[in-house]
Amino acid sequence: xxxxVTGAGGFLGKSIVERLLAHGQNEVRCMxxxxxxxxxxxEIAKRYPEAKLEFITVNxxxxxxxxxxxxxxxxxxxxxxxxxxxxxxxxxxSAVASRNLLEVIVNExxxxxxxxxxxxxxxxxxxxxxxxxxxxxxxMERHPELRDVYSHSKLRQEQLFWEYREKYGFDLVVLxxxxxxxxxxxxxxxxxxxxxxxxxxxxxxxxLLPLTYVDNCAEAIVVAALSGANGQVxxxxxxDLVTSRQYLALYRxxxxxxxxxxxxxxxxxxxxxxxxxxxxxxxxQLPAIFTPYKTRAMWGGNQFSNAKLKSIGWRxxxxxxxxxxxxxxxxxxxxxxxx
Amino acid sequence: MAETRRLRIGIxxxxxxxxxxxxxxxxLKGAELAAVCDREPLLAEQLAVRYGVPAWYGDMxxxxxxxxxxxxxxxxxxxxxxxxxxQCVAAGAHVFMEKPLALTAPDAKELIDAVxxxxxxxxxxxxxxxDPPAMEFKQMLARGEVGEPVHVEAFIGYDLAGSYGQAxxxxxxxxxxxxxxxxxxxxxxxxxxxxxPLFPDVEPEIHAFAYKRREGVRNDGTDAMLDELRVFLRxxxxxxxxxxxxxxxxxxxxxxxxxTKATVEVDFYNRTVISIASQRYPSAVGRLxxxxxxAGRYLSESKKNIGQFRRSEFHYFAGMSKLLELFYEEIxxxxxxxxxxxxxxxxxxxxxxxxxxxxxxxxxxxxx
Numbered sequence: 001x002x003x004x005v006t007g008a009g010g011f012l013g014k015s016i017v018e019r020l021l022a023h024g025q026n027e028v029r030c031m032x033x034x035x036x037x038x039x040x041x042x043e044i045a046k047r048y049p050e051a052k053l054e055f056i057t058v059n060x061x062x063x064x065x066x067x068x069x070x071x072x073x074x075x076x077x078x079x080x081x082x083x084x085x086x087x088x089x090x091x092x093x094s095a096v097a098s099r100n101l102l103e104v105i106v107n108e109x110x111x112x113x114x115x116x117x118x119x120x121x122x123x124x125x126x127x128x129x130x131x132x133x134x135x136x137x138x139x140m141e142r143h144p145e146l147r148d149v150y151s152h153s154k155l156r157q158e159q160l161f162w163e164y165r166e167k168y169g170f171d172l173v174v175l176x177x178x179x180x181x182x183x184x185x186x187x188x189x190x191x192x193x194x195x196x197x198x199x200x201x202x203x204x205x206x207x208l209l210p211l212t213y214v215d216n217c218a219e220a221i222v223v224a225a226l227s228g229a230n231g232q233v234x235x236x237x238x239x240d241l242v243t244s245r246q247y248l249a250l251y252r253x254x255x256x257x258x259x260x261x262x263x264x265x266x267x268x269x270x271x272x273x274x275x276x277x278x279x280x281x282x283x284x285q286l287p288a289i290f291t292p293y294k295t296r297a298m299w300g301g302n303q304f305s306n307a308k309l310k311s312i313g314w315r316x317x318x319x320x321x322x323x324x325x326x327x328x329x330x331x332x333x334x335x336x337x338x339x
Numbered sequence: 340m341a342e343t344r345r346l347r348i349g350i351x352x353x354x355x356x357x358x359x360x361x362x363x364x365x366x367l368k369g370a371e372l373a374a375v376c377d378r379e380p381l382l383a384e385q386l387a388v389r390y391g392v393p394a395w396y397g398d399m400x401x402x403x404x405x406x407x408x409x410x411x412x413x414x415x416x417x418x419x420x421x422x423x424x425x426q427c428v429a430a431g432a433h434v435f436m437e438k439p440l441a442l443t444a445p446d447a448k449e450l451i452d453a454v455x456x457x458x459x460x461x462x463x464x465x466x467x468x469x470d471p472p473a474m475e476f477k478q479m480l481a482r483g484e485v486g487e488p489v490h491v492e493a494f495i496g497y498d499l500a501g502s503y504g505q506a507x508x509x510x511x512x513x514x515x516x517x518x519x520x521x522x523x524x525x526x527x528x529x530x531x532x533x534x535x536p537l538f539p540d541v542e543p544e545i546h547a548f549a550y551k552r553r554e555g556v557r558n559d560g561t562d563a564m565l566d567e568l569r570v571f572l573r574x575x576x577x578x579x580x581x582x583x584x585x586x587x588x589x590x591x592x593x594x595x596x597x598x599t600k601a602t603v604e605v606d607f608y609n610r611t612v613i614s615i616a617s618q619r620y621p622s623a624v625g626r627l628x629x630x631x632x633x634a635g636r637y638l639s640e641s642k643k644n645i646g647q648f649r650r651s652e653f654h655y656f657a658g659m660s661k662l663l664e665l666f667y668e669e670i671x672x673x674x675x676x677x678x679x680x681x682x683x684x685x686x687x688x689x690x691x692x693x694x695x696x697x698x699x700x701x702x703x704x705x706x707x
Contacts, residue, residue, distance in 0.1 A: 059512070086355040089506060091385045099381060145389050156385065282651035283366040 002027040003225075004073040006060065006101065007080030009037025011185050012117065012177075015218030016079055017041055021048040023222050029054040031069050031080070060097030066104045070112075076105060077115040077225055081157065087149045094153040098160050106168040113171040115225040118158040120178045120210055120235070121151030126296040130265075134210070135305040136176075136233045146293040165231070173228040177217045177236040178210025178304065182323065183330030185214060187251070191298055192244045193260065200260040203268055204244020207301035210237045211247075213323030216316040223314040234312070237304045240320045247324070254328035256335075269295055346370045346667055349408040349432070351399050351423060352415030353377035353386040355506065356437055360412045361390040363659045370410075370667060376402045399423065403430035409670065410435055416514040417441055421450050428457035433670050435663070436463045438528040440687060442519060447687035451680050462666045462678050465532045467592070469665070469677070470658035471647060472612045473533075476594070476605045479612070486600030488537045491579040493530045496590035497522070499553065499566065504585075511560030519701050520694035521564045523549065526583050531689045533594045534572065534579045535682055543574035545689065549697035552586050570693055610653075611640040 003020060007013040008030035020028050021044070030041055030053060038055045045051045058065040060080060070076065078101060082093035098116075105112055124141040125134060140159075144152035158174060165172045179189040191209055193202040212220070220236045228234060242250070252258055263271070272290040279288035306314075318326075348364050350357050353375055364372045372392050377383040380397035387395035396402040403411075403426065411427045413420055414437045421441055427434050434454060440463050441447040454461040467473060479485055498504050507513040507522070518524040547570040555562040566585035572578065592607040602615040613636050616629035647653045654660065665677035695702050 059510070062512070085506065086502060087358060087385060087389065088354045088382055091382055092379075095381045095385070096379055145391070149389075152385070152389070156381070283654070284362060285648070285651050285654050 001025065001074045002029060002072055003075045003077060004029045004031060004069060005077045005079060006031040006058075007078075007117075008032055008041060009034065010079065011182075012180055012214060012218060012221075013079045014040055014044065015182075015214045016077060016221055017053070018044045019215070019218040019222040020225075021045070021051050023226065024050075025222075025226075026050045027052050027054075029056060029069065029073060031056050031058050031060075033057070033059060033080070060100055061092055063100045063103060066101055070101070070104045070108055073108075073112065074110070075113045075115065075225060076101070077117070077221060079117040079221070081117070081119075082153060083150070087153075090149050090153045091156065095156040095160060098157045102160060102164045105170065106164060111170065113173070113225070113230075114161065114165075115221065115228075116158060116161045116172065116174045117221060118174050118176045118233075119151070119154040120176055121147070122155040122158050122176065125300065125302060126293050128300075128302065130296075130300045131303060133303045133305060134235070136235055136308050143293065146291065147297055148294065151297075171230045173224050173230065174233045175221050175224055175236055176233060177212050177220070180212055180214055180217050182214030182327050185327065187255070187331055192247055193263075200258050202244070202248055202260040202262045203299045204247075205262070205265060205299075205301070206243045206245055207299065208241045208304065209244055209247055210302075210304045211241055211320060211323070212236050212238050213316070213318060213320070213327075216318065216323070219317050220309055220314050223312060224309070227312045229312070232308075234309045235304070235306065236309060237306050238316050238320050238323065239306070241304065242320060242324070250324055251328060251331075254325075255331045265299060265301070268299060344369070344671060346409040346670065347373040347407060348410050348412065349373060349402055349406055350375045350386070350412045350414055351377070351402070351427075352413060352437070353379075353382040354414065355503070357386055357412075357414045359656050359659065360414055360435075360437075361386060361392070363656050363663060364412075365390060367660060367663060367667070369671075370663070373408060374402050374406045399426060403427065403432065408432045410667070413437060417518070418514070421446055421453070424450050424461070425453050428454055428459045431459070433460045433666075435666060436461060438463055438465065439518070439524055439690070440528075440683060444684065444687040444691040448684055451684065455680075460666070460670055460676060461680075462662065462676055463528070463683055464659060464662065465528065465678055466656060466658035466662050467529055467607050468532055468658065469661040470607060470610070471652070472605050472607060472610050473594075473658065474661065475612045476596075476603060479603060479614075480596075484601055484614070485596055485598035485603055488577050488596050488598050490597040491534050491537050491577065492581075492593075492595040492597075493533045493579065494582045494584065494591055494593045494595075495526060495530050496587060496592060497526060497566075497583060497585045498590045499585050501590070507564075508561055511557075516560050516564060520690065520698060521701075522566065522585075523568050523583055523697065524690065524694060527568075527690045527693060528686060529592075530570075530581045530583060531686045532678075532682070534581060535685045535689065537596065538572070538574035538577050538579070538685075540681070540685070541574050543572045543689065545692045545696070546571045547693040547696040565697065568693070568697065572689070610644050611637065613637065613640065 005016050008017055009032040035057050045053045056069045058069050082090040123138040141155050144155045192204045216238050217236050224234050272292045272295040276288050276291040348370050374394040375383050375386045375392050376396040376399050383395040411432045412435045413423050417439045424434050441450050507515045515525050549565040549568040551565045552567050568583040570581040594605040596603050604613050616632035618625045
């Protein structure tokens with residue numbers, strides 16, 4: 001079976017390719033935006049003598065480039081998405097890119113199984129009570145315009161996949177990873193806190209972080225790609241999750257000191273109301289970076305389940321404890337790039 | 340009353356800058372953002388959803404036919420400005436153009452002619468010239484405090500690693516790379532639209548040179564883009580020195596006018612307008628006083644800015660709000676355009692001549 005992985009040169013994409021090879025899927029076509037990303041993948045392939053990796057450089061904004069990438073494949077794992085940029089760019093690289101890919105997929109003559117790497121951000125968590133369980137039955141976000149642009153663009157992306165499946169009837173499996181972490185990844189999810197005016201505001205308190213170590217997440221994607229049921233969603237979080245406070249304490253002891261200001265939830269919510277009101281009153285003189293809606297989504301605090309993922313045979317490759325050890329060791333060696 | 344009629348506004352081209360237009364129009368009295376359009380419907384949709392715009396379209400003809408728009412903001416790349424303008428004018432809409440107005444000065448002239456022939460109005464988004472410091476400087480000039488301009492220095496910094504810079508540096512197919520003047524053409528308006536109004540209406544002498552300071556290691560279409568531009572100009576008794584600088588830090592945005600009575604520096608980012616203090620007292624004592632005077636002037640600028648902030652008049656696109664207020668007012672009640680068309684065309688002419696000098700091959704090769 002030939003499998004196309006989009007975003008194969010990315011943080012998660014590289015791990016997906018490795019896990020495919022580990023599962024004996026040797027024919028993998030790696031779609032890259034930038035040829036220079038192939039080097040890391042070639043290193044991985046050396047560990048798998050049977051591997052037949054193909055590399056194809058494609059900008060998903062250009063539909064014509066996608067056709068040869070999809071041709072001859074039996075499965076597409078779509079992991080490419082925008083993580084930063086202006087709203088228009090993020091929609092281009094998540095929603096428009098996905099629509100372009102879907103157009104090519106549905107025009108392929110052979111049946112194709114499609115696996116989408118979506119996000120926790122697409123779920124309507126702000127409407128849930130605090131501490132509520134977040135799982136695959138959580139409804140999708142109804143007010144993406146009130147959330148961050150990343151969540152909005154990922155929601156539109158996932159909706160497109162369901163719309164196209166409805167219309168064209170291909171096999172679709174959707175994964176919604178929580179916070180993907182590991183060596184080479186970001187040091188702090190916004191769920192832990194934000195740097196503001198040179199201080200780190202610790203906003204996560206005792207909330208559980210929906211962490212998934214990059215290799216565990218990639219394993220989940222591959223297990224779901226190979227064994228997941230058509231039309232199903234699988235949330236991806238690891239076992240033995242830590243709280244935001246535990247994460248920060250461990251980061252301090254293993255990586256570097258962080259001067260942080262803890263902000264309790266009630267104060268954050270009050271501050272969010274103030275920021276939102278001020279932003280409205282001043283006609284957007286300062287952006288509403290905090291609003292009660294965003295605060296409920298990001299820092300309300302929830303429980304998370306990976307039972308559905310386990311029901312199809314996924315097990316974390318490494319524990320959260322070991323994942324954090326590895327990530328923090330790497331963070332210590334390579335300081336975070338300025339954002 | 341006709342004077343307070345809410346204008347129905349549309350936006351065509353839902354890329355990055357369209358956010359700025361939507362944000363400004365949303366808060367303007369007497370205007371409502373009725374519809375947005377992009378040939379990529381998903382982009383139109385995201386802008387509409389985020390700004391609560393009631394309608395979005397993938398086809399401008401359809402938007403014009405259904406929405407009865409008073410004004411269309413054309414925020415597409417400049418290559419399609421002319422045909423889109425014709426279409427809007429034919430539908431009875433006025434147009435607010437994003438810069439650069441067109442690919443060449445003759446195209447710019449054709450665009451303005453089309454608007455005039457259709458009995459509609461246009462202006463171009465020279466918003467920094469309507470920011471509070473620019474407005475204050477214009478008043479100083481009108482009051483004669485600067486005297487006659489002798490020399491002008493316009494400096495614009497550009498950050499290739501910034502959000503706009505990254506968008507074009509990471510994409511060799513970005514439309515900016517296809518402009519005859521590439522990056523410069525997308526930024527030069529903001530330089531020359533400050534110089535041209537201070538020049539007499541004669542054809543200026545122009546000497547431009549440009550180079551690439553960064554190392555070209557990408558081996559793609561981005562490598563051809565030069566990133567440092569210097570231009571000397573002289574028109575009658577006024578000279579000017581214009582820079583677009585991608586490497587100096589901090590990234591600055593300033594205009595310094597050396598007049599026969601005073602020298603004034605306008606800082607667009609820091610929002611200050613400072614008249615340079617002169618030595619009025621003799622000897623060493625005389626040299627002690629001017630820095631104190633300058634400190635006092637900066638302090639009073641700070642106070643003014645804090646006042647504006649407290650009154651919620653300190654937005655990033657304050658100048659665009661002001662320009663649109665003036666433009667919409669012109670549409671409602673007639674009167675003079677906020678930027679004379681002749682001035683827009685003179686800016687376009689200077690830009691063409693700079694491009695001819697720094698990218699002779701694209702001009703000769705017919706890229707335009």
